[in-house]
Amino acid sequence: MDLEELLEIKETTQAKHQKKRKRVRCCTAAGCLSSGAKAVIDNLNTEVKHQNLTEEIEVTSVGCLRLCSQGPLIEIDPDDTLYQQVKPEQVVAIIDSLNGQQNRENLPQKTDLTHPFFAYQQPIVLENSGKIDPESIDDYISKGGYQQLRHVLLEMTPNDVTQEVTKSGLRGRGGGGYPTGVKWATVAKMPGQQKYVICNADEGDPGAFMDRAVLESDPHRVLEGMAIAAYAVGANHSYIYIRAEYPLAIKRLEKAIQQAKRYGLMGSQIFESPFDFKIDIRVGAGAFVCGEETALIASVEGKRGTPRPRPPYPAESGLWGDPTLINNVETYANIVPIIREGGDWYASIGTENSKGTKVFALTGNVENNGLIEVPMGTSIRKIVEEIGGGVPNQGTVKAVQTGGPSGGCIPAHLLDTPVEYDSLQKLGTIMGSGGMIVMDQDTSMVEIARFYMDFCQEESCGKCVPCRAGTVQLYDLLTKLIERKANQQDLDKLEALCQMVKDTSLCGLGMTAPNPVLSTLQYFREEYITLLQST
Amino acid sequence: METRTLNKKPQNHQKIDKRPDKRFKVIDITMKRNHYRQDALIEILHKTQEAFGYLEPDILEYVAHALKLPLSRVYGVATFYHLFSLKPSGEHTCIVCLGTACYVKGSDRILATLQQELGIQSGETTSDNQISLLSARCLGACGIAPAVVFDGEVTGKQTPENALKTIKIWQEEE
Ligand SMILES: Cc1cc2nc3c(=O)[nH]c(=O)nc-3n(C[C@H](O)[C@H](O)[C@H](O)COP(=O)(O)O)c2cc1C
Ligand code: SF4
Ligand code: FES
Ligand code: FES
Numbered sequence: 001m002d003l004e005e006l007l008e009i010k011e012t013t014q015a016k017h018q019k020k021r022k023r024v025r026c027c028t029a030a031g032c033l034s035s036g037a038k039a040v041i042d043n044l045n046t047e048v049k050h051q052n053l054t055e056e057i058e059v060t061s062v063g064c065l066r067l068c069s070q071g072p073l074i075e076i077d078p079d080d081t082l083y084q085q086v087k088p089e090q091v092v093a094i095i096d097s098l099n100g101q102q103n104r105e106n107l108p109q110k111t112d113l114t115h116p117f118f119a120y121q122q123p124i125v126l127e128n129s130g131k132i133d134p135e136s137i138d139d140y141i142s143k144g145g146y147q148q149l150r151h152v153l154l155e156m157t158p159n160d161v162t163q164e165v166t167k168s169g170l171r172g173r174g175g176g177g178y179p180t181g182v183k184w185a186t187v188a189k190m191p192g193q194q195k196y197v198i199c200n201a202d203e204g205d206p207g208a209f210m211d212r213a214v215l216e217s218d219p220h221r222v223l224e225g226m227a228i229a230a231y232a233v234g235a236n237h238s239y240i241y242i243r244a245e246y247p248l249a250i251k252r253l254e255k256a257i258q259q260a261k262r263y264g265l266m267g268s269q270i271f272e273s274p275f276d277f278k279i280d281i282r283v284g285a286g287a288f289v290c291g292e293e294t295a296l297i298a299s300v301e302g303k304r305g306t307p308r309p310r311p312p313y314p315a316e317s318g319l320w321g322d323p324t325l326i327n328n329v330e331t332y333a334n335i336v337p338i339i340r341e342g343g344d345w346y347a348s349i350g351t352e353n354s355k356g357t358k359v360f361a362l363t364g365n366v367e368n369n370g371l372i373e374v375p376m377g378t379s380i381r382k383i384v385e386e387i388g389g390g391v392p393n394q395g396t397v398k399a400v401q402t403g404g405p406s407g408g409c410i411p412a413h414l415l416d417t418p419v420e421y422d423s424l425q426k427l428g429t430i431m432g433s434g435g436m437i438v439m440d441q442d443t444s445m446v447e448i449a450r451f452y453m454d455f456c457q458e459e460s461c462g463k464c465v466p467c468r469a470g471t472v473q474l475y476d477l478l479t480k481l482i483e484r485k486a487n488q489q490d491l492d493k494l495e496a497l498c499q500m501v502k503d504t505s506l507c508g509l510g511m512t513a514p515n516p517v518l519s520t521l522q523y524f525r526e527e528y529i530t531l532l533q534s535t
Numbered sequence: 536m537e538t539r540t541l542n543k544k545p546q547n548h549q550k551i552d553k554r555p556d557k558r559f560k561v562i563d564i565t566m567k568r569n570h571y572r573q574d575a576l577i578e579i580l581h582k583t584q585e586a587f588g589y590l591e592p593d594i595l596e597y598v599a600h601a602l603k604l605p606l607s608r609v610y611g612v613a614t615f616y617h618l619f620s621l622k623p624s625g626e627h628t629c630i631v632c633l634g635t636a637c638y639v640k641g642s643d644r645i646l647a648t649l650q651q652e653l654g655i656q657s658g659e660t661t662s663d664n665q666i667s668l669l670s671a672r673c674l675g676a677c678g679i680a681p682a683v684v685f686d687g688e689v690t691g692k693q694t695p696e697n698a699l700k701t702i703k704i705w706q707e708e709e
Contacts, residue, residue, distance in 0.1 A: 208675075
């Protein structure tokens with residue numbers, strides 16, 4: 001493959017789409033498939049064929065169109081129409097409308113695309129999501145795909161690439177927020193021939209599905225980002241570690257890898273440069289702790305996924321003891337636009353210490369459930385009340401949970417806080433990977449705290465005592481409270497134990513397990529007090 | 536986590552006759568494709584479970600032998616990961632998502648209803664081997680929470696009544 005061939009595919013694919021009078025894009029990401037999108041797209045295809053419209057109307061399977069709770073969704077070009085909750089039997093009316101015959105009562109509901117839910121989004125990571133067929137490499141190339149990889153391999157030194165990423169200010173999207181450029185530079189500096197690149201697609205936080213959506217909607221974007229990363233750090237072998245709970249994402253990744261291989265965009269001497277690159281997929285088997293990088297490495301090696309102390313960090317000694325770069329799916333998905341538009345461009349979006357955009361999975365007691373991508377610095381109020389449309393049925397927001405089991409709850413009176421790594425940390429929670437769960441007035445915060453503790457005690461790998469035994473004790477104390485059998489001493493014990501587990505656990509799971517308790521204690525203490533034994 | 540570790544040695548009830556069983560072929564092919572690499576153990580266990588429905592002690596022994604791994608290592612891995620099961624599951628499986636998004640939308644009530652209806656706890660199978668009830672921690676379908684998986688099919692916006700209906704249909708099939 002060379003540039004000309006790439007551009008030719010780009011042009012022919014674009015022309016192919018433009019030839020059609022209308023284009024119907026149907027979301028076939030997991031959310032909509034579970035709501036019945038398969039029957040909708042099947043009917044669309046049959047009906048178009050039946051009416052001999054294949055030359056005029058193109059039906060494409062695309063990735064997430066964002067408003068997942070209202071699926072199945074279909075969007076129509078060039079009409080800028082988005083239909084929600086489409087039923088298979090409404091397909092005929094839709095095709096009729098494309099032919100100018102109005103059959104209004106049988107049409108599904110139109111979504112208002114000027115609603116803040118769509119208007120406030122700024123897609124960078126998701127720029128292709130919902131626009132291209134995730135199973136077509138040609139579609140990806142038609143959006144400029146793989147051009148940045150070529151640019152990097154032929155026109156930039158590995159050092160240039162790392163510097164561009166550093167300049168962008170991108171921080172890891174897997175939770176910790178470690179500067180990506182610094183991590184790349186560390187791995188690049190390590191001596192040794194054999195290095196690895198790993199993509200962390202474990203996405204263990206309950207309530208988070210950003211990584212899944214990216215992989216199901218635009219898998220090549222992640223592959224291209226990984227290849228660029230591998231070139232920058234001097235690796236040529238990489239792994240994607242993905243949870244088994246995501247079969248569709250796995251399937252689309254496998255397909256994408258095969259297509260890239262067939263086009264010579266993976267394998268040896270890519271773009272006739274000396275760069276060789278291959279990707280293997282490793283499927284997890286249901287263990288939250290395997291998202292932790294050292295545990296993940298053990299799991300890739302086919303062992304029990306138990307963390308080990310750091311240092312040494314994977315950057316020095318990772319997979320099979322070799323220097324290893326681990327980044328999250330969304331982190332890799334940010335690389336192509338950074339290279340394309342430049343680090344300065346990326347750094348101009350967001351805030352001082354949190355650059356770019358962030359994808360959130362907005363769920364819970366909120367009107368609009370789905371996937372959003374907004375610039376860093378957007379206030380939580382704007383996200384929940386405007387984009388999310390607030391709590392349904394005139395309810396009120398009580399708290400917003402971010403960061404999953406490692407995070408905490410932001411109370412309603414602090415909703416004006418901007419979304420940033422540091423501002424959230426100051427509130428005792430974290431950005432995390434991007435799950436954002438809205439809780440309404442009826443939610444018991446003590447029960448939420450216990451819910452997360454239940455999660456942690458079950459997911460603890462059991463290697464160290466503070467986490468293994470501590471989380472069980474914390475769970476029991478919270479149960480005692482909820483059953484109104486606890487007294488002040490128990491509450492004191494709960495707080496002291498939280499601190500102890502936090503300070504003495506080996507890995508991030510144990511270190512952060514008490515966070516949901518601490519944060520609810522901080523903002524909703526009265527709920528704990530009310531539960532103290534009254535009789 | 537610890538409780539999941541096997542504390543007694545698996546009993547060797549009937550040895551399986553390996554050769555004529557097609558399902559062993561699946562394992563053999565998978566191992567071969569992975570060049571009998573020990574780090575492919577998890578992949579191989581996935582395939583094995585797909586073929587047999589669960590990880591039978593004899594099969595674990597078979598895999599350990601083929602990969603030249605100590606049996607303890609194979610058991611260690613098989614028991615560490617939640618998705619591997621050493622027990623057969625029922626005809627039908629129902630998995631209730633207990634991730635946060637589903638939880639705040641009432642999936643705990645769905646699970647409670649099903650537990651009561653079936654008279655079993657999550658993680659158990661009814662005595663007639665008909666239905667296994669399980670829970671999961673987020674299926675990534677949080678946008679349509681609460682989600683329940685019936686025989687592999689993810690369904691969203693479930694209610695206790697809805698879920699109960701599906702279970703009833705399964706029960707009537709008998
Ligand atoms: C218990 C635990 C679970 C984690 N789970 C994930 C995960 O599911 N996905 C992820 O990308 N990072 C996860 N992480 C963070 C990773 O260890 C690691 O920091 C991250 O993948 C690095 O990528 P980044 O720099 O691009 O964020 C987890 C960390 C801990 C302690
Ligand atoms: S903190 Fe918990 S999960 Fe982490 S190593 Fe210790 S026991 Fe395992
Ligand atoms: S899954 Fe279809 S819109 Fe998100
Ligand atoms: S929390 Fe249930 S699917 Fe994510």
